[in-house]
Structures are given as structure tokens and as C-alpha cells.
Amino acid sequence: MSEEQSASLITHEIAYAAVRAALIAAASGQAHVFPAVIAHGSAPENVFTVKSGSAPEFAGVRIGSYWPGNVDIPRHDTTVLLIDQRTGRVHAVVESGAVNAYRTAAADADAADALARPDATTLAIFGTGHQALHECLALSTIRPLETILVVARTPGHGEHFVAALADHGLRGQLTPAEQACRAADILVTATTATAPLFDAGWVTPGTHVASMGSDTGGKQELLRTARLFCDLPSQSVVIGEFQHVADLIADGTVALTAIGDVCTGAAAGRRSPEDVSVFDSSGIALQDLAVATALLDVAA
Amino acid sequence: MSEEQSASLITHEIAYAAVRAALIAAASGQAHVFPAVIAHGSAPENVFTVKSGSAPEFAGVRIGSYWPGNVDIPRHDTTVLLIDQRTGRVHAVVESGAVNAYRTAAADADAADALARPDATTLAIFGTGHQALHECLALSTIRPLETILVVARTPGHGEHFVAALADHGLRGQLTPAEQACRAADILVTATTATAPLFDAGWVTPGTHVASMGSDTGGKQELLRTARLFCDLPSQSVVIGEFQHVADLIADGTVALTAIGDVCTGAAAGRRSPEDVSVFDSSGIALQDLAVATALLDVAA
Numbered sequence: 001m002s003e004e005q006s007a008s009l010i011t012h013e014i015a016y017a018a019v020r021a022a023l024i025a026a027a028s029g030q031a032h033v034f035p036a037v038i039a040h041g042s043a044p045e046n047v048f049t050v051k052s053g054s055a056p057e058f059a060g061v062r063i064g065s066y067w068p069g070n071v072d073i074p075r076h077d078t079t080v081l082l083i084d085q086r087t088g089r090v091h092a093v094v095e096s097g098a099v100n101a102y103r104t105a106a107a108d109a110d111a112a113d114a115l116a117r118p119d120a121t122t123l124a125i126f127g128t129g130h131q132a133l134h135e136c137l138a139l140s141t142i143r144p145l146e147t148i149l150v151v152a153r154t155p156g157h158g159e160h161f162v163a164a165l166a167d168h169g170l171r172g173q174l175t176p177a178e179q180a181c182r183a184a185d186i187l188v189t190a191t192t193a194t195a196p197l198f199d200a201g202w203v204t205p206g207t208h209v210a211s212m213g214s215d216t217g218g219k220q221e222l223l224r225t226a227r228l229f230c231d232l233p234s235q236s237v238v239i240g241e242f243q244h245v246a247d248l249i250a251d252g253t254v255a256l257t258a259i260g261d262v263c264t265g266a267a268a269g270r271r272s273p274e275d276v277s278v279f280d281s282s283g284i285a286l287q288d289l290a291v292a293t294a295l296l297d298v299a300a
Numbered sequence: 301m302s303e304e305q306s307a308s309l310i311t312h313e314i315a316y317a318a319v320r321a322a323l324i325a326a327a328s329g330q331a332h333v334f335p336a337v338i339a340h341g342s343a344p345e346n347v348f349t350v351k352s353g354s355a356p357e358f359a360g361v362r363i364g365s366y367w368p369g370n371v372d373i374p375r376h377d378t379t380v381l382l383i384d385q386r387t388g389r390v391h392a393v394v395e396s397g398a399v400n401a402y403r404t405a406a407a408d409a410d411a412a413d414a415l416a417r418p419d420a421t422t423l424a425i426f427g428t429g430h431q432a433l434h435e436c437l438a439l440s441t442i443r444p445l446e447t448i449l450v451v452a453r454t455p456g457h458g459e460h461f462v463a464a465l466a467d468h469g470l471r472g473q474l475t476p477a478e479q480a481c482r483a484a485d486i487l488v489t490a491t492t493a494t495a496p497l498f499d500a501g502w503v504t505p506g507t508h509v510a511s512m513g514s515d516t517g518g519k520q521e522l523l524r525t526a527r528l529f530c531d532l533p534s535q536s537v538v539i540g541e542f543q544h545v546a547d548l549i550a551d552g553t554v555a556l557t558a559i560g561d562v563c564t565g566a567a568a569g570r571r572s573p574e575d576v577s578v579f580d581s582s583g584i585a586l587q588d589l590a591v592a593t594a595l596l597d598v599a600a
Binding site: 030032034035037038039040041042043046048050052053054055056059061063065066067070073075077079081083085087088089090093095 | 330332334335337338339340341342343346348350352353354355356359361363365366367370373375377379381383385387388389390393395
């Protein structure tokens, strides 16, 4: 399936349902996630990752590339191969460049749907790029967002982003970081910035946080008191957000729950309106395989 | 590129040249071979391997599948993805089911060309299957083989195989294992048998051996005295033929040389007509990427 076709077929609703099924499969023990390989082209700054997995409904490989020197074309690209479980043949190749933003946003939307307070109406978004927009659009399908507090490093980008939200019928408002954090019911970071985005002390009781950014001040303290969730615990403690509390998770001081178990009711999610929940999406191939399979079903 | 197209374009000459370039690149330090992943479908007996690599001329991923329950279609299949080094995009998918036998045979032919005696005319082949036939055809392009001694477990298969060789203008002769070993200038095993195929003591001075089979009697002794070569030393001592002498290689008691360095003259190959040389082909993605790239060039 060509990039043009997959881009034209994908919706946040398709991604939400497919990724949710993948997260449930990942937690169920019926699916397998194999070690991720981080490879590169001749120039070592050009990175491609190879992730593979299998579930009762699908098996295959996801290739993600990041070519930082690309100028007129996206720096990121994604290609998904599906293996026919009956024969072992690669039966479909789905170009998933545009799809990838939906899939990443869908994982956060699935988790937020399971973890955010039912009455959540205020979203704080850090970042003003393409992924940030898709995060807002995906989250708007799971909660009636009244206000989106936009934290922008560059005011011009922020105004552009608020206009883009308006084009989708969403109400954005440029807001300083601390004020946005304190007001948020759901807090999402979608930026490649490496500088600290906010102080974890600004996060108020009852907030659901999707991805904090690795250098966030006070993060360690928050992670010790918040309730922690992720797509795949074994991966999250190695390459994901929770590697910094891996020791505490290993010794049982801190609990880390697979979000798929919350989706099915096998594990508890939020326990009170005061809980702070943190979801880490490290990304697993099952999500990409599930979305690609769904797109083939839609096209059929 | 479809299976039909790649199968119609591949020749032993194309595979020989492409795989030779890949072996040289692997040894040069200009290429990268990333960790191989062994994955599986929902049913754990259905295995797929994911290997990736990059070299100045190409980068990409090879997916090999083994579905043992396949009845009317091959149990093995191979698919190669090429990544455009300028953009990171997957720019070609080459179905390489039939191609794979050529690529595997080409690695053995490249090594035999570099290591077998110039006057080698007698080949001993263990096995009577599809891969065994391709090994004979590939080796016949690098030495004027006068006789191919065919060691068959099942006489009927052996007769069929000798007839297939005749169809290609090659003279095969059913021969008992010991007699074939003692007479061989080049000895190749191409069988999935797990029982010992021959006693290493039957191998005479001057023989070049491509793959011995893991349970061959007297193997340890032969490996200590023979000269050892492989496609990728770091892989061969872990998953390849030489894992059983990995300790001796690590401490320098036994030398293991990358065949690419012999091809370029950077390392010595055979030093005398009496040397026994052993080549282990553990298989690296660079070979598949190089062959796929060559096929695209031919088709262009």
C-alpha cells in the first residue's frame, strides 16, 4: 500500500481501535515483541530502527528511519511489512510515513482514555509541530476538550498552531508552561526539545501525563508518587521513560502496569480523582502491524 | 520486484559478483552488520529472522522465514528491503525466495574461489536437494569440475540428483561418504541432516571444506589444524560453525580470517597445496542487499 493510499485512509478512529487491540495483545501474553535493532546508514547520523512482533492476528516488521539531513522531505519515515501467518510470506508492505503520527497519538489517546479523569476537559500540550497537532486531534476523540493550553517555545509557532487547532474546531490558547501544567487535566509533551520542559512539581493531583521529556526537573520525585503505566514494561525500563526508576520497579518499590491490562480491566487504572498517572509510550511493532492490518481491511 | 521477476533475472554470475563485493565490504570496516533478530509467528515453530546492514552502496533489511508446516509452497522464503541512503526511504522491496539459494551458493563459491587449490577438479557434495544443486552450479563457475561425488542418504534421491546435474552438463557420481571425502578437492555439505555426515579424519590434505555440519565426528581436531575462514568472524563464533572453537579463537590459539580480506589480498588464504581450509557461511544481510541491488541494476 502506497504512502498516498495509507495517508488517505488513516483516521484517528482507525488508529485508536487498532492500537488499543495491539496494547491489549501485548499485555495478554498471546503476543510477542522481539528485540528492537537500532541500525544506521553509511553515515552514522542516519538511523533506522527495526522492530518486529507477532500476535494471533498478525506478524511482521516495522522499519522506522530518521535522516536528519533531509530538507524537502520528512526526516522520519516508516514502512511496515506484514507476514502471512499461514505461509510465512511477506504479503503486504504498507508505507506508513503519515500513518505513524496517528499511531503514536493513538497510543497516548488509548492510555488517556483508560487513565484520565472522566471529567477531563483541559489539555496542556508542549510542542507545536505535526505530532503535537495529531496528539490534540486524537485526544479530542476521547474527551470533550474545552481548552487546549499550548506551550510554545517560539510564539510565532504557537499562534500558527492555535490557528491549526481552530481549523479542526478545537480551542487553543497560548499559555506559559507553569500555568498550563497547573491547569491541565491531561498533559502531553510532543517536542524533540532536550531542555527541561516543565517542573514536575507543577503537576497537580488528578492529572494524567503522557510522556514527560527526559530532563524534566523533579521527575524522579514525581515518578515515585505517581501511578505508572506503559505499553511494554520490559522495554520501558530499558529504553523508555522509566529507565530512571528501573531499580525501584525491579525491587517492587514502584509498580509499573501494562496499559493493555487496564484496557481489559485486568489491572486497575486510576483509583481516585487525586491520582497522578504517567504513561510512557516507548513504541512497539504490534501497534504498527495492527494499524497496517486495519488499513488493508479498510481498503479491501 | 516480484518473486517472478527476481527469479527470472538471477544468475550464479550476478550472485557471485554481488556477494563477493558484500564479503569485501564486510571485512573492510566500511560496512555495518547489525544484530540479527530471531522472531516467530504466533506458532513458535514458524520462525522469521530479521537481519540488517549498511555499506557505502546500500542499506536495508533482510527477512527470512521458515514455516515448517508449508506443504505446497516452499518452507523458506526471503524478502529484502533496500533503504535509499540519501533519504532513508525504503525504495525497493525485492522478493528473494528463489534468489536466496543463489546467494547462499555464491558465498561458498566466492570462498572456494579464494581458497580451493587452483587445480581443484573434484567436488564432493553431501545432500541432494535444491540448495545442493545450486552449490554445484555455482562452484562449477569457479573451477572446471570434472567429477561431482554425490553423497546421498536415499539412493533414489541421489539418482535424481545426478540426472539433474547432467541436465546442466555436469558429471555426477553416487559415492559413499568416506570415499567421497578422501577424493574431494572441494567438500560441501548442503543438507539439513542433523546426524554426522562424515568423519573429519577422512578429509585429506589440500581439501577446501565449506560447512561441515555441526555433529561431524572429529570436527574439533580438524578445526585446530585447518585454516579457518568465514563471512563475519564476530557472528561465526556466536551462531556459526566456529562457536565450538570460539575460546581458541578468542585466545589466539586458532586464527579466524574474514574471507573478504582474502578476496582483496589483505590476508593470506591457502599457503600450500597441503592446507585444509574450512569456510563457514553464517549469512549476513549485506549479501542479500548486494544481490537485490544488482538485480535492480539489471532490471533498470
